[in-house]
Amino acid sequence: MKSIQNRSRIQVVINSLIFSILLMHVNTVIMSVASAQDDGLPVEIQADLIMKSAQKSTVEKKWDAAVVDYEKLIKLEAVLPVEFSFHYAEALFKVGKYDNSLVNLKKYIKTVGRDGANYNDALDLVIEVKEKKTENDAKKELAERFLKELNKDMVLVNGSCFMMGDNFGDGDRNEQPVHEVCVDGFYVGKHEISVSAFRDFVKETGYETESNAGDGMPYFADKEWKEDHNRYWDKPGFSQTNIHPIVGVSWYDTQEYINWLNYKTGMNFRLPTEAEWECAARSGGKKEKWAGTSNESGLGRYTWYEGNSGKRTHPVGQKEPNGLGLYDMSGNVWEWVEDWYDKDYYEKSPEKNPKGSSAGIHHIIRGGSWSSFPRFMRASHRLSFSPDHRDACLGFRLARTP
Numbered sequence: 001m002k003s004i005q006n007r008s009r010i011q012v013v014i015n016s017l018i019f020s021i022l023l024m025h026v027n028t029v030i031m032s033v034a035s036a037q038d039d040g041l042p043v044e045i046q047a048d049l050i051m052k053s054a055q056k057s058t059v060e061k062k063w064d065a066a067v068v069d070y071e072k073l074i075k076l077e078a079v080l081p082v083e084f085s086f087h088y089a090e091a092l093f094k095v096g097k098y099d100n101s102l103v104n105l106k107k108y109i110k111t112v113g114r115d116g117a118n119y120n121d122a123l124d125l126v127i128e129v130k131e132k133k134t135e136n137d138a139k140k141e142l143a144e145r146f147l148k149e150l151n152k153d154m155v156l157v158n159g160s161c162f163m164m165g166d167n168f169g170d171g172d173r174n175e176q177p178v179h180e181v182c183v184d185g186f187y188v189g190k191h192e193i194s195v196s197a198f199r200d201f202v203k204e205t206g207y208e209t210e211s212n213a214g215d216g217m218p219y220f221a222d223k224e225w226k227e228d229h230n231r232y233w234d235k236p237g238f239s240q241t242n243i244h245p246i247v248g249v250s251w252y253d254t255q256e257y258i259n260w261l262n263y264k265t266g267m268n269f270r271l272p273t274e275a276e277w278e279c280a281a282r283s284g285g286k287k288e289k290w291a292g293t294s295n296e297s298g299l300g301r302y303t304w305y306e307g308n309s310g311k312r313t314h315p316v317g318q319k320e321p322n323g324l325g326l327y328d329m330s331g332n333v334w335e336w337v338e339d340w341y342d343k344d345y346y347e348k349s350p351e352k353n354p355k356g357s358s359a360g361i362h363h364i365i366r367g368g369s370w371s372s373f374p375r376f377m378r379a380s381h382r383l384s385f386s387p388d389h390r391d392a393c394l395g396f397r398l399a400r401t402p
Contacts, residue, residue, distance in 0.1 A: 047078035058087065063094035082111055086118045086125075093125060098133040105129065147265040154187040154400060155325055157276070162285025164278055165346055166380050168294075174343040175380045181275050182352050188272055188280045189397035191316040191327050192335065193257070196242035198233065198249070201257050209233050210250040210388050217248045217390045225391075236392040238312035245316050245333045245395045251363045251387035254336050254396045261398075271338040272399035274382075275354045277366050281330065281379040283323030289378055291329030291367070292322035296374055303331030305377055309370035313392075330377040333395035334365040341384035362386055369393035 041049075054069035070088040073080060089104035105126050112119060161182040166175035201207065209232065211217040216229035219237055231237050233248035240247075249257075254271060261269050272280065281291040288294050292302040300307065302322065304314045309331075317327040329335075339356025341364045356364070362384035368377030371393050376383070385394075 043076060043078045047073055047076055047080065050076070051081075051084075054087070054091075058091065061094075063091050066091040067095055067097075082116070083108075083118060085111065086116075086122050089122075089129075090125060093129055093132070096132075096136070098129050098136060102126065102129050102133065143264055147267065150261075150265070150267075150269075150398075153190045154398070155190050155280075156402070157183075157186055157188055157280050157284060157324060159183060159185040160279065160285050162279055162282065163287070164275060164349075164380070167287050168289055168378075168380075170375075171378065171380055172382070174382050175346070177346055179346055179349060180351055181279075181349065181354060183273075183275050183279050184353055185402055186272070186276055187400040187402060188276065188326065189399070190321075190325060192245035192333055192395050192397045194242060194316060195234070195240055195244050195246050198246040198257065199242070201260050205260055207256055207260075209248065209253045209390070211248050211390050214388075217392065219392045231392065233390075236313075238392070240313060241315060243315040243317075244313050245328070247313060247333055247392050247395050248390045249336075249395060250390045251336050251385075253390070258398070267400060269398045269400050271336055271396060273353075273355050274337045274339040274364050274366065275349075276399060277335070277337045278379055280324060280326055281322065281367065286323065288322070290374070291326065291379055292320060299330075299374055299377075303328065303368075303377060304370045305331040305368060306371055306373050311371065313370050329367055330379065331368050331372065332370055333367075334369045334372075334383070334393055335367045336394070336396040337364050337366055339364050341382070365394060 050069050050072050054066045054073070057063070057066035057069060067088075070084070070091060073084070085104045085108035089101045089108065092098075092101035092104065105122050108116065109119065109122055109126075116122065159182070161180055163178050164181040165178035166172070167178055202209075211232045216227070216231045217236075218225045218227050219231060228237070231248065233246060233253075236247050258269050258271070261267070279285045282288045283292065289296075290299060290302065293299065299305065301320050303319055313332055316332070319327065319331075321327045322329055340358070340360030341362040342357040342360060345354075345357060363386075364382060364384050366382070368381065375381070
């Protein structure tokens, strides 16, 4: 008798284990079918499983996953419940696909009329979708106008080869050796980024620059750098208007601005590489000492510098442009470029599209500023700072790959 009872208990355990294994297998099948069609099941059952997966994603607010499931149901061509269009529209709304959401809401309302289980919710969602669509269309139109204005300020620099470095023999060691560099065509900003353009970014995102979030920024006076915790990009220590070049931005700040700009426009703006910058400054790689000229006595026609600036920045584009139509490539403000600094980089630079060292401590700045002497505004002059450095002489301009 005991033997029979023991065998019975063992059989119960075995049956329980088999049931657990079968249950795990069924769950696996359900998950598999929910994520992909299973030709082994009738279409109606496939549809039920995918619908359950979509409902689960909706409860968990995984709207992208829900949309994927609803689109699988459409491709399955199964008979779907009348409420399908409403739930699909809701998920589309959550992922920002307003036009398609509205189409499905109207389809649902026409199908079920006033007796639909989600009729009132559908009406509310129609209103909300229309509001969001209007808002989104306005933002899109603004972004398109914004991009159009940006592109007006971009100048195409044709691909070319030039002799990069100290072509005049009076530069620093880090400008040697003079070496041939070939760059592909690229766009570069006609002007330095303005106060107005940077303010739009800060206003829209709430971004705090390194100077605002930290301890202000240094400024140059009496032949030395001095600290001032109350100086920022919008309070640099001198008056500026919307069309003055932005100053007081770190290399990190430029990257945040560019990331925002690319998200807003869908484009691929960036800082120029050091080689691109020098090619552009020298009117496409010509043998020019400064941007637009090699004649120091005529430098004031092209640039704001220590000799004529009055110790402050000036509105962009007031001086003569260089041969490519670019303004203030020498003077007004120093400009960040993309590359890490390496004083010996010219000894090992590749000829084709050099991009600087893969890592470093400092990033390169180019062009000189309103506080610079002519020597430091030469098109080949190289200077560098840590990427968190910011001061009242330092800004940037954009580049873009065609």
